[in-house]
Amino acid sequence: MGSNPFKDPACTWGNPPRAGECDPYRFLEEAIRNLLRANVRDGAVADEIPWAPVRKPLAESRISVVSTAGLNMKGDTPFDMETERKRPSWGDPTWRRLTRDVGVETIEANHLHIETRHLLADLDVCFPVPLLRELEAEGVVGEVAPSHYSIMGFQGPDLRRLEPSCVAIADAMVAEEVDIALFVPV
Amino acid sequence: MVLNSIWAFQRISGQPRVAAIEFPMGRALGAVGEAKLHREILLAALEVFETAEEPGWVEHLPHRWQHDDDRTWLPDPPPPYLLIIREKWREMVERSRKRAGA
Numbered sequence: 001m002g003s004n005p006f007k008d009p010a011c012t013w014g015n016p017p018r019a020g021e022c023d024p025y026r027f028l029e030e031a032i033r034n035l036l037r038a039n040v041r042d043g044a045v046a047d048e049i050p051w052a053p054v055r056k057p058l059a060e061s062r063i064s065v066v067s068t069a070g071l072n073m074k075g076d077t078p079f080d081m082e083t084e085r086k087r088p089s090w091g092d093p094t095w096r097r098l099t100r101d102v103g104v105e106t107i108e109a110n111h112l113h114i115e116t117r118h119l120l121a122d123l124d125v126c127f128p129v130p131l132l133r134e135l136e137a138e139g140v141v142g143e144v145a146p147s148h149y150s151i152m153g154f155q156g157p158d159l160r161r162l163e164p165s166c167v168a169i170a171d172a173m174v175a176e177e178v179d180i181a182l183f184v185p186v
Numbered sequence: 187m188v189l190n191s192i193w194a195f196q197r198i199s200g201q202p203r204v205a206a207i208e209f210p211m212g213r214a215l216g217a218v219g220e221a222k223l224h225r226e227i228l229l230a231a232l233e234v235f236e237t238a239e240e241p242g243w244v245e246h247l248p249h250r251w252q253h254d255d256d257r258t259w260l261p262d263p264p265p266p267y268l269l270i271i272r273e274k275w276r277e278m279v280e281r282s283r284k285r286a287g288a
Contacts, residue, residue: 024194028211046199058236183201
């Protein structure tokens with residue numbers, strides 16, 4: 001059973017996690033854990049949350065997946081790791097489109113902050129488009145969208161640089177009449 | 187709809203619907219080859235999409251990571267930014283110790 005943590009004055013935001021809550025910091029290296037805890041604790045509380053009501057059953061919905069794993073189709077320009085290596089506070093702010101028939105044979109991943117060999121062995125670990133195709137064939141989801149998307153999750157301190165890509169992805173989803181955007185950050 | 191390990195970001199990012207999962211980044215649906223688990227988690231996340239009652243909703247999925255001896259969620263070599271963060275944290279701790287000792 002879920003809840004709205006914004007309406008819960010006792011919410012600890014995972015620091016520490018309460019009974020029944022996931023520990024959001026468990027699988028983070030110590031320095032990153034400390035940094036993110038401080039960011040969550042000291043950052044401005046979100047005051048405007050976008051919301052679109054559910055309009056169709058899942059079995060009639062078109063779904064698209066968004067990843068932050070730095071994915072590109074083979075043949076497309078990969079995300080820029082060389083600049084990030086030279087400028088460690090910089091992340092590639094561009095975006096890529098991936099097709100609905102994507103698989104481990106047709107994808108590349110470039111990301112300095114996660115171990116990419118897991119997803120390159122089995123996309124469903126974090127980019128479940130192959131699994132969604134199965135669910136489509138079974139009638140569980142209505143349709144897997146023609147396009148799916150990736151950005152680079154690491155962006156350094158200024159996230160505003162990512163806004164043009166976010167707008168472009170949203171516009172592309174609207175053009176393809178996507179009903180559900182499933183975001184799986186890495 | 188977000189399937190997210192670091193669900194606490196919700197406080198500052200304000201995502202409409204979150205399925206929280208206590209799995210390593212990069213493997214939010216499970217380890218390589220765990221097809222049954224991938225399916226369970228994906229269906230659970232999609233159910234959160236359908237049942238979330240209001241903006242900001244968070245539901246904590248009950249699935250537990252079964253590979254505690256697997257440390258491959260830490261990339262090797264570490265990213266350059268991590269080295270900067272580690273040094274900054276070390277400096278902060280050192281300053282705090284000096285202030286405490288002063």
